[in-house]
Amino acid sequence: MPAQRTLLLITASSPAIRRVRRSRVLNFQQITMPYLAAFVPPKWKVIHIDEEVSPIDITIAVDLVGITFHTPSAFHVYDLAAQFRKRGIPVALGGPHVTLMPEEAQAHADVIFVGEAELQWPQFLRDFEIGRHMHRYCSTAVPALNAVPMARKELYHRRDFTGGRLFATRGCPHACDFCAVAVMYQRKVRARPVAAVAAEYASFPGKVVIFWDDNLASDREYAKALFQSIAPYRKWWSSQVTIQAGKDAEFLEWAAKSGCKQLFIGLESISQQSMNGVRKGFNRVEEYVRVIEHIHEHGIAVQAGIVFGFDQDTESIFIETLDFLESAGVQNATFNILTPYPGTPLYQRLERGRRILTRDWSKYNGREDVVFQPRHMSPETLLEGYRYANQRFYSGTSLYRRLIRSPVGLWWTLPLNLAYALALRSARQDAAADRGELLVRCASRRSSLESVSAINASKTRSTRG
Numbered sequence: 001m002p003a004q005r006t007l008l009l010i011t012a013s014s015p016a017i018r019r020v021r022r023s024r025v026l027n028f029q030q031i032t033m034p035y036l037a038a039f040v041p042p043k044w045k046v047i048h049i050d051e052e053v054s055p056i057d058i059t060i061a062v063d064l065v066g067i068t069f070h071t072p073s074a075f076h077v078y079d080l081a082a083q084f085r086k087r088g089i090p091v092a093l094g095g096p097h098v099t100l101m102p103e104e105a106q107a108h109a110d111v112i113f114v115g116e117a118e119l120q121w122p123q124f125l126r127d128f129e130i131g132r133h134m135h136r137y138c139s140t141a142v143p144a145l146n147a148v149p150m151a152r153k154e155l156y157h158r159r160d161f162t163g164g165r166l167f168a169t170r171g172c173p174h175a176c177d178f179c180a181v182a183v184m185y186q187r188k189v190r191a192r193p194v195a196a197v198a199a200e201y202a203s204f205p206g207k208v209v210i211f212w213d214d215n216l217a218s219d220r221e222y223a224k225a226l227f228q229s230i231a232p233y234r235k236w237w238s239s240q241v242t243i244q245a246g247k248d249a250e251f252l253e254w255a256a257k258s259g260c261k262q263l264f265i266g267l268e269s270i271s272q273q274s275m276n277g278v279r280k281g282f283n284r285v286e287e288y289v290r291v292i293e294h295i296h297e298h299g300i301a302v303q304a305g306i307v308f309g310f311d312q313d314t315e316s317i318f319i320e321t322l323d324f325l326e327s328a329g330v331q332n333a334t335f336n337i338l339t340p341y342p343g344t345p346l347y348q349r350l351e352r353g354r355r356i357l358t359r360d361w362s363k364y365n366g367r368e369d370v371v372f373q374p375r376h377m378s379p380e381t382l383l384e385g386y387r388y389a390n391q392r393f394y395s396g397t398s399l400y401r402r403l404i405r406s407p408v409g410l411w412w413t414l415p416l417n418l419a420y421a422l423a424l425r426s427a428r429q430d431a432a433a434d435r436g437e438l439l440v441r442c443a444s445r446r447s448s449l450e451s452v453s454a455i456n457a458s459k460t461r462s463t464r465g
């Protein structure tokens with residue numbers, strides 16, 4: 001009988017991404033490796049190292065290494081791969097960056113996986129066992145998800161304060177030009193069978209479950225059937241949807257009945273021109289307030305995904321966005337700096353315009369660096385406006401304004417906001433210490449942004465008048 005082989009699966013997290021994520025209270029577990037492990041035949045011993053939790057011992061004795069990563073960790077992963085390969089251990093790479101940049105990744109690996117790997121990963125393992133694997137496995141057709149296994153729970157290592165995480169659907173029908181998903185999944189939406197998803201949902205011992213779907217409301221009939229079947233487990237859940245879901249009363253009723261406590265919605269911008277400019281014109285800004293109210297009426301909190309730096313954004317966008325979030329009583333928000341991930345139409349557009357400032361992928365983190373030349377402001381202003389938004393959102397005044405306006409889920413949204421405020425403060429102190437600066441800069445930036453906004457407001461009044 002052949003000796004048992006050992007496979008090391010790595011969820012990569014570079015120092016750059018760990019720095020970015022230090023202000024996040026909930027550092028969510030990545031599903032990918034525990035899920036891919038479920039496809040591995042039992043004759044393999046599988047070890048999973050999540051770099052968010054423990055460092056990698058490069059001297060570990062294994063037969064094969066598989067690594068998943070996002071763009072900001074690419075260079076870090078190439079270094080890791082080189083160290084394993086130097087020891088003669090073959091390295092397989094996959095994930096969004098590999099799918100979007102296969103030629104680059106190929107140079108650093110023995111084998112790469114382009115696209116989804118439900119069919120190719122088991123095929124590769126069979127090929128590897130007989131010593132005849134290829135160097136590139138491409139998913140030529142998007143896989144159906146009707147018989148995929150549950151992720152292996154014993155391989156989750158992060159303490160992310162959720163009781164479980166899974167996906168029900170994959171893909172999104174839209175083609176927003178900054179989003180990697182539209183390129184990776186070719187806009188093909190697929191769903192796992194409702195019964196299989198409900199069984200995985202029920203199998204988590206914890207009370208809080210996150211659906212890591214791109215858009216759980218892509219197929220609203222499917223979503224409603226799913227909600228009906230998970231309702232009896234009386235857990236609480238959250239997921240990502242588009243604004244359209246917030247208009248569908250039946251969707252919201254069933255979501256609420258089945259334990260939905262919060263929906264993450266990519267509002268992206270309060271500028272309609274910005275939304276039109278990135279092919280997300282279906283986000284109708286004039287509908288935002290009503291949709292948010294509608295979701296709140298169902299007892300569901302809103303987490304808004306906001307992006308700054310679109311071509312139509314001017315300096316006033318920061319203050320106007322924060323004014324909006326406060327007046328709409330939004331409970332949570334994730335702010336991002338527009339980041340052109342390589343392989344997306346946005347990247348190609350900016351590259352054609354010679355506006356890409358760096359190809360250092362570690363700076364493609366959406367939180368600490370601006371990697372392109374914005375149209376109506378300097379990169380520094382964009383970065384400081386982004387910092388201002390975070391600070392103001394988690395300030396005592398904003399917290400009061402937002403949560404008093406719609407006290408949905410106050411018992412958990414208040415502690416979560418306070419935890420974020422504290423985490424942000426300590427991340428800011430660390431970052432300022434890294435840069436050898438004092439914290440006073442942001443305070444002075446705030447007053448300068450506010451005076452810009454006041455000037456813009458008076459300009460608007462005078463043009464109207």
Ligand code: B12
Pocket residue numbers: 012013017020027028029030031032035036066067068069070071072073092093094095096097100113115116117118121167171178179180181212213214336341342364365366367
């Ligand atoms: C959930 C999620 C998160 C969660 C958890 C992390 C995670 N990935 O699970 C959180 C909120 C923490 C997060 C953070 C970030 N995310 Co995120 N996230 C997602 C989301 C919505 C789902 C990922 C998922 O679980 N998919 C399900 C699993 C099973 O699929 P998968 O990982 O793609 O793996 C499949 C294949 O890619 C392949 N595969 C992947 N790796 C490997 C490795 C090997 C060896 C093999 C054989 C196969 C293989 O096999 C799998 C089965 O087909 C995706 C959107 C998406 N659909 O991908 C964005 C997405 C991956 N995130 C993205 C980004 C940008 C980020 C952040 C940089 C955001 C930020 N500014 O902080 C950080 C980076 C964090 C990090 N550690 O590097 C981008 C990535 C773009 C890019 N070029 O890298 C995506 C695509 C979103 C988008 N719309 O563009 N994210």
